[in-house]
Amino acid sequence: GEIKLDSSRVDLPLFRRIVEEARRTTQGWGGKLYFVYLPAEARYHEEKYRREYDWARGQVLSIVEDLRLPLIDLHLPISRQRDIPELYSYRGAHFSPAGNRLVAETILESLHSSTSN
Numbered sequence: 001g002e003i004k005l006d007s008s009r010v011d012l013p014l015f016r017r018i019v020e021e022a023r024r025t026t027q028g029w030g031g032k033l034y035f036v037y038l039p040a041e042a043r044y045h046e047e048k049y050r051r052e053y054d055w056a057r058g059q060v061l062s063i064v065e066d067l068r069l070p071l072i073d074l075h076l077p078i079s080r081q082r083d084i085p086e087l088y089s090y091r092g093a094h095f096s097p098a099g100n101r102l103v104a105e106t107i108l109e110s111l112h113s114s115t116s117n
Contacts, residue, residue: 016063019064034070034110035064035069035071036072037057037064037071037073037074038103039053043075044078045085072107072111074103
C-alpha cells in the first residue's frame with residue numbers, strides 16, 4: 001500500500017536534541033559519532049510523495065550538517081541501483097541480502113575514507 005509521510009508528526013526539535021545528546025555522550029568517552037541516513041523504502045515507490053520525503057531528508061541533513069557530524073548518506077547509493085526492489089526482501093520490508101551488502105559496503109567505504117584523510 002501507499003506510505004505517505006505525515007510531516008505534521010515530524011518533531012525536528014526533538015530529533016535535534018536526541019542527536020546532540022548522542023554526540024555529547026559519544027564525545028564523553030572519546031568516540032566519534034557518524035550519522036547514517038537510511039531513507040524510507042517507500043520514497044522509491046511512491047512518486048507522488050517524493051517531495052515530502054525530499055523535504056524530510058533536507059531537514060534531517062540540515063541538522064546533521066549544523067551539528068558538524070560526519071554523514072553517511074545511503075540515499076545516493078540506493079537511488080543509483082537499477083533494480084531498487086531487489087534491495088528489499090519485499091515491499092515495505094527489511095533489506096534483502098543484496099540490500100544489506102550495499103549498505104555495509106557503503107558504510108565501510110565511508111569509514112575507510114574518513115580515517116584515511
